[in-house]
Amino acid sequence: MSKIIKLILLRILLCCCVVSVTGCASINIEPWVKPYERQNLADPIMSNNRHPIANMHIAHVYEARESSRGAEGTGGGGCGCN
Amino acid sequence: MLRVLAGADVAVISIRSVLFSFVIALLVICITSEESQAAVLQPDRIDVLYHSYDGGGMKIDGPAILLRKKTSETFAVSAYYYVDSISSASVDVMSTASPYTEKRKEAQLGLEYLHEKTLMDISVRQSAESDYLAKSINLNISQDTFGDLTNLSLGLAYSDNEVKRNGDEFFNEQSQQYRLRAGISQILTRNLSMNLNFEAVADEGYLNNPYRSVRYIDNTQPSGVGYQSEVYPNTRNSFASKISASYYLPYRAALFVHYRYFSDSWQIDATDVEVSYRHPIADVFEIELKVRHYQQTQASFYSDLFAYQDAQNYLARDKELSEFDDLTVGVGFTYFVPQKYSFGDLRSEASLQWDYIKFDYKNFRDPTAGDVVGTEPLYGFSANVIRIFYSLYF
Numbered sequence: 001m002s003k004i005i006k007l008i009l010l011r012i013l014l015c016c017c018v019v020s021v022t023g024c025a026s027i028n029i030e031p032w033v034k035p036y037e038r039q040n041l042a043d044p045i046m047s048n049n050r051h052p053i054a055n056m057h058i059a060h061v062y063e064a065r066e067s068s069r070g071a072e073g074t075g076g077g078g079c080g081c082n
Numbered sequence: 083m084l085r086v087l088a089g090a091d092v093a094v095i096s097i098r099s100v101l102f103s104f105v106i107a108l109l110v111i112c113i114t115s116e117e118s119q120a121a122v123l124q125p126d127r128i129d130v131l132y133h134s135y136d137g138g139g140m141k142i143d144g145p146a147i148l149l150r151k152k153t154s155e156t157f158a159v160s161a162y163y164y165v166d167s168i169s170s171a172s173v174d175v176m177s178t179a180s181p182y183t184e185k186r187k188e189a190q191l192g193l194e195y196l197h198e199k200t201l202m203d204i205s206v207r208q209s210a211e212s213d214y215l216a217k218s219i220n221l222n223i224s225q226d227t228f229g230d231l232t233n234l235s236l237g238l239a240y241s242d243n244e245v246k247r248n249g250d251e252f253f254n255e256q257s258q259q260y261r262l263r264a265g266i267s268q269i270l271t272r273n274l275s276m277n278l279n280f281e282a283v284a285d286e287g288y289l290n291n292p293y294r295s296v297r298y299i300d301n302t303q304p305s306g307v308g309y310q311s312e313v314y315p316n317t318r319n320s321f322a323s324k325i326s327a328s329y330y331l332p333y334r335a336a337l338f339v340h341y342r343y344f345s346d347s348w349q350i351d352a353t354d355v356e357v358s359y360r361h362p363i364a365d366v367f368e369i370e371l372k373v374r375h376y377q378q379t380q381a382s383f384y385s386d387l388f389a390y391q392d393a394q395n396y397l398a399r400d401k402e403l404s405e406f407d408d409l410t411v412g413v414g415f416t417y418f419v420p421q422k423y424s425f426g427d428l429r430s431e432a433s434l435q436w437d438y439i440k441f442d443y444k445n446f447r448d449p450t451a452g453d454v455v456g457t458e459p460l461y462g463f464s465a466n467v468i469r470i471f472y473s474l475y476f
Contacts, residue, residue, distance in 0.1 A: 031229025037272045040330040045360055045368070046275075048328060048338065051416075053129040053148040054435055054469050056162070061135060061467055065441070067378050067402055068344040068352040070281030070322035073265060 048073070121199050121226055123158045126151050129473045137439070137465020139171040144185075156197065160205070162190035173461055174401065177449040178295045178309055186211045199226040213246040213292070218259075233267040247292040257287030273330040278323070285318040296399040298388035299455065307387075307455045313397045315383075320346035336360040344378075350403070352378035358412075365418070372412035372437070380405040386447050387456045401461065405444040412437035430474040437467040 040046070049055060059072050127150050134143040144165035152158045164187070171181035192205035201224045209216040218241035225234050239261035247253035263281040270276055290312050300308030326340035337359055344352040356374035363369060381403040383396035414435035424430040440462070447458040 031231045033231060033269050033272050035230070038269065040273050041269060041275055041328075043330065043334070043336075045334065045336045045362065046328055046330055048277075048326075051129075051433060051435075051471070051473070053131045053146055053162075053471055053473075054414075054433070056148075056164075057131065057133050057146065057469055058437065058467070061437075062376075065402060065439075065465075066352065066354075066376055066408070067346070067348075067350045067381070068322065068342070068354065068376070069320060070261065070283050070344070071263065071279040071324040071342055072281075073277060073279045073324065073326070 121196060121201065121230075123152050123155070123194060123196050123201075124150065125475055126158075127473055127475045129471055131469055131471035134468045135465060136467075138441070138463035139173060139176065139181075140465075141169045142166050156195060158194040158196075160190075160192040160194070162188075162192075164188040173448060173450060173463075174294060174399070179293060184212055186214075199230070200224070213248050215244040215246075217242050222263075224265075231269045233265075235263075235265040235267075237261070237263040239263075243287070245288050245292060253292060255288030255292070257285060257289055260284045273332075275328050277326045279326070280324075281322050283318075283320045283322075286316060289316065289318055290314045291400065294400055296385070296388055296397045297449070297455075298391050298393060300391065305455070307449075308391060310391055310397070312399065313395070315348070315396055318347055320344065320350075334362060348403070349382040350378055350380065352376065356410075366420075367418070368416040370412075370414040370416075370435075372410065372414075374410040374412075375407065376410075377407035378405065380445060384445075386445050399446075401443055401446040404446040406441060406446070407444075408439055408441045410437050410439045425474055426476070428474055428476050430472065432472050433470070435469040438464065439467065440464045 044050060063069050127148075129146075129148040131146040131148075132143070133146060135141070144167045146162070146164040148160070148162045150158060150160045166186040166188075167183075168186065169181070169183045175181060186209060188207065188209040190205055190207040192203055194201065194203040196202075201222075203220075203222050205220045207216075207218045207220065218239055220237065220239040222235060222237040224236075226232070227234065239259075241259040241261075243257045243259065245253075245255040245257065261281060261283050263279065265277060265279040267277045268275065294312050295309040296312055297307050297309050299306065302308075322342060322344040324340055324342040326338065329337045329339075331337060337357070339355075339357050341355045342353065344350070344354075354374060354376040356372065358370060358372040360368060360370045381398055383394060384398045384400070384403045385393075386399060386404070388394075388397065412435065414433060416431050416433040419430045419432060421427050421429060441464070442462045443460055446461050447456070448461040449455075449458060451458040453459070
């Protein structure tokens, strides 16, 4: 896949994000999962960041051993590993 | 060179695209969203961890501590301290240098501010080794919207790094790193939520490892091989996208999946996919199983063995820049400590996580194997990564 195609796909995706979020507000699409229906999603077992200190460690291990970096969703700001 | 520039341009344009789109989205949301129930800050907790990494001739272990405390309903502070005690006799160290030991200490301080549905946080961080000092600042903002079904986030980070070389008091180099990240989290059904994350990273300055060498064919040497220092470009731009999903299973268990695609101006393309499963046992235990696969292509200026000295402008033989893949299998146990046995009768958990990671390099050979130069077996190793930690909620 060429860089240009990836770039176009990225822009389309971002436009979709913007339109979906802002469009929902303007054309009155109601949130379809009500607050009282979210007990499963609110269960601690569903938390991606249930063990933040462990997530920070494994993210550091992968960033030190692999070239890939970013978009982990755990924040951060550089490996500090040399 | 043209390919490198093209990659850099894409990363820069991508940064602009992400920033532009999300700033517009956040502005429109702030204008159109209705006021409703405010969000809340995460609970107070302290985590104490011992970590260990053992593989490929490297042993790294040490403690870490993370503290998070609300000072009011709208402010929270956090502090993080982490130590790596490193003992390295890895394959590239053994082929051109001597084993070494060193310590890395990292400290982070953070402040969170919650205003209705907007969460802002700022943190400063310092990582110090005998030959490397990194200082960074990190800003994030996130906003719940659309009946709290959607969360948008945007983050910025800047890092200033000082690189030294032990044994050479005159060596002093600098590098800077800029990070821009954006994310959208969306509840899709009462059991399924998805996240999209994007992050652009731009580095400039001295990006080499000052100790590492490349090797080249040199028939004037008895061994047939010569060594010279690595030379990296002074810039690197990368872009990563990740899609992830969390699904609640009807018998109270959770399934997590993610896929990430990474690309950079050094022509490295990488993907990783991970599936994990979390399951409670008898209300006092929780087990977590994980499988992850990662693969990457090599940097455009990487070679395991160059044809001659100064074969090209940029030279690298860092195995992390070569083509390779790795596979992780992991298991974790969490024990929910009964309150009567817990510290101060507070809720607490004790956890053990073990990851086994196997690395297979496709064009990095093991020079310590002793064969004819360029025909040594391809290198590979496995690592055991262990985390033992205790979490106390107060």
